[in-house]
Every structure is written in structure tokens, then in C-alpha cells.
Amino acid sequence: MKLIGMLDSPYVRRVAISLKAMELLFEHQQLSVFSDTEKMKAVNPLMKAPSLITDEGTLLIDSTLILEYLDRKCSADCSLFPKDLEQFTKSQYLIGIALTLCDKAVQLFMEYNRRPPEKFYQEWADRIDEQLHIGLKLLDQQVTFNNMGYLVDTRIMLADITIAVAIKYIKKKLPDLYQEHVSEKLKQFSSEMEATSLFREFNF
Ligand SMILES: N[C@@H](CCC(=O)N[C@@H](CS)C(=O)NCC(=O)O)C(=O)O
Structure with a gap:
């Protein structure tokens, strides 16, 4: 592959x-x-x-x-998907929020860095900004870590990976948003994930 x-x-x-x-x-x-x-x-x-x-x-x-x-x-x-339906549903829910954060963070980065300044679309940027703030708040409210430090199982699953990747993207590409709107809980989770050999091998 x-x-x-x-x-x-x-x-x-x-x-x-x-x-x-x-x-x-x-x-x-x-x-x-x-x-x-x-x-x-x-x-x-x-x-x-x-x-x-x-x-x-x-x-x-x-x-x-x-x-x-x-x-x-x-x-x-x-498999990175929980077998249990309740856990699977929770996992899909969290991944949905994290993927929306990825979509919106990529869009906002493009808006500020790729669109010619004279074509900047303020209303669109404001809408994305609002979606990012809401998504980060929702994620912070919804995530709870078990005593292994994971979200839905006793080992790493797709929900953990997708959330950590979304937070790192925001940290690198939208640092002001990261500083002001990513909670300490999510920052801590992201740092722990990024410190693992699995994440370090695919560093960005
Ligand atoms: N929903 C897609 C999004 C993929 C995506 O938009 N990738 C960007 C790179 S970050 C891309 O291909 N951009 C070029 C384009 O959309 O034309 C996925 O989950 O793979």
C-alpha cells in the first residue's frame, strides 16, 4: 500500500x-x-x-x-473502532467534532494565507472562526479520559488519534486560536499523544 x-x-x-x-x-x-x-x-x-x-x-x-x-x-x-455499539457511537461523535475542527482550521488557514488580501471574505472567516470556537468548547465538554489516558478504550483508537491530530494542526497553523481557545485539558492530551513514538514518527 x-x-x-x-x-x-x-x-x-x-x-x-x-x-x-x-x-x-x-x-x-x-x-x-x-x-x-x-x-x-x-x-x-x-x-x-x-x-x-x-x-x-x-x-x-x-x-x-x-x-x-x-x-x-x-x-x-x-482495529481502531470500538466493538461495543455505545463506545462506537461515542467514538464516531468525537471524531465528527474533530474532523469538523480539521475542516474549519484548514479553511481558516487558507483564508488567511492563500486568498489574495483584496479577495478576503470577512463574513466567511467570521463564520469559520465561530465554528472553531464552538467545536473546541464542545470537544472540551465531551472528552473524558479513562485511567489509561484514552477516550474510548484502554488503548489508542481513532478518536484519540483524530482529536490529537486536529489539536496539533491548530497549534501549528493557528497559534493564536490555540493559545486562547484550546483548553488546558486538550493541550495536555495533545502533548501526551505527540510525545509517543507513534506520533513522533509522523511528526509535523
Ligand atoms: N474530507 C477529506 C479532506 C481532505 C482534504 O481536503 N485534503 C486537503 C489537504 S489538507 C486537499 O486535498 N486539498 C486540496 C483540494 O481540496 O483541492 C479527508 O478526510 O480526506
């Missing part, structure tokens, strides 16, 4: 960390959707990252769809 995309993408990063956590072998090619356009098009004409090429040569797009596929490939005891 081959994963294509840069680790500064929270979507690529969550797939890379998950592949390793699932003990699946893969090759990683860091191509940028913006600066490696031609190479990226050759892999995926839609120019999206993450892209995953399966061993059979099928192109898979979108981190959530890729992770569903990988869940079927990995051994049952390495």
Missing part, C-alpha cells in the same frame, strides 16, 4: 498514524497538493490528499473512506 500526501495535512497524518497503529505495512510519499501538482495529478487526477493506492492498485480518496478500508484489512485486535 502507498499513502500519498504531506504530514501537514491533518487528514494524511491521521491515516499515517492509524496505519502504523494498525500494524499495516505501507510506503509513504510526501507530495503536496499545491506545489507538486503534476506528480499529484499522476497519482490522483482529483489532486486530493490523502490518496491511498491499495496493493491491488485501486485509488482510495478521503481519510474516512480510507480508514474504513484499512479497518477491514487489519487484524481484529488492531
Whole structure:
């Protein structure tokens, strides 16, 4: 299998960390959707990252769809989805908030860094900003860690990975938002996750 995309993408990063956590072998090619356009098009004409090429040569797009596929490939005891329905529902709920934070953080970063200043769309930026504040508050209210320091199980699962990756993206790309609106609880969780060898291998 081959994963294509840069680790500064929270979507690529969550797939890379998950592949390793699932003990699946893969090759990683860091191509940028913006600066490696031609190479990226050759892999995926839609120019999206993450892209995953399966061993059979099928192109898979979108981190959530890729992770569903990988869940079927990995051994049952390495699955990153809880078996129990109640835990699974909680996990999907938390991942939904974390992915919305990723979407909104990427959009806000693009708004400030890619859009020409004369085309800056203030109303849109304000809306994203509000969504980010609400998402961070909701996440802070909803997360509770067990005595192993994880969210839904006694080992790392996709909810832990996705939340940690979202917080790190915000820390790096939107530092003011991180300082002012990420709670101490989430900052602490993010630091603990980022200190593990699993996260350090896919550092950004
Ligand atoms: N929902 C998608 C989002 C992926 C995404 O938007 N990736 C960005 C890189 S961070 C990308 O491909 N941007 C180029 C584009 O949208 O044209 C996922 O979970 O994989």
C-alpha cells in the first residue's frame, strides 16, 4: 500500500498514524497538493490528499473512506473502532467534532494565507472562526479520559488519534486560536499523544 500526501495535512497524518497503529505495512510519499501538482495529478487526477493506492492498485480518496478500508484489512485486535455499539457511537461523535475542527482550521488557514488580501471574505472567516470556537468548547465538554489516558478504550483508537491530530494542526497553523481557545485539558492530551513514538514518527 502507498499513502500519498504531506504530514501537514491533518487528514494524511491521521491515516499515517492509524496505519502504523494498525500494524499495516505501507510506503509513504510526501507530495503536496499545491506545489507538486503534476506528480499529484499522476497519482490522483482529483489532486486530493490523502490518496491511498491499495496493493491491488485501486485509488482510495478521503481519510474516512480510507480508514474504513484499512479497518477491514487489519487484524481484529488492531482495529481502531470500538466493538461495543455505545463506545462506537461515542467514538464516531468525537471524531465528527474533530474532523469538523480539521475542516474549519484548514479553511481558516487558507483564508488567511492563500486568498489574495483584496479577495478576503470577512463574513466567511467570521463564520469559520465561530465554528472553531464552538467545536473546541464542545470537544472540551465531551472528552473524558479513562485511567489509561484514552477516550474510548484502554488503548489508542481513532478518536484519540483524530482529536490529537486536529489539536496539533491548530497549534501549528493557528497559534493564536490555540493559545486562547484550546483548553488546558486538550493541550495536555495533545502533548501526551505527540510525545509517543507513534506520533513522533509522523511528526509535523
Ligand atoms: N474530507 C477529506 C479532506 C481532505 C482534504 O481536503 N485534503 C486537503 C489537504 S489538507 C486537499 O486535498 N486539498 C486540496 C483540494 O481540496 O483541492 C479527508 O478526510 O480526506
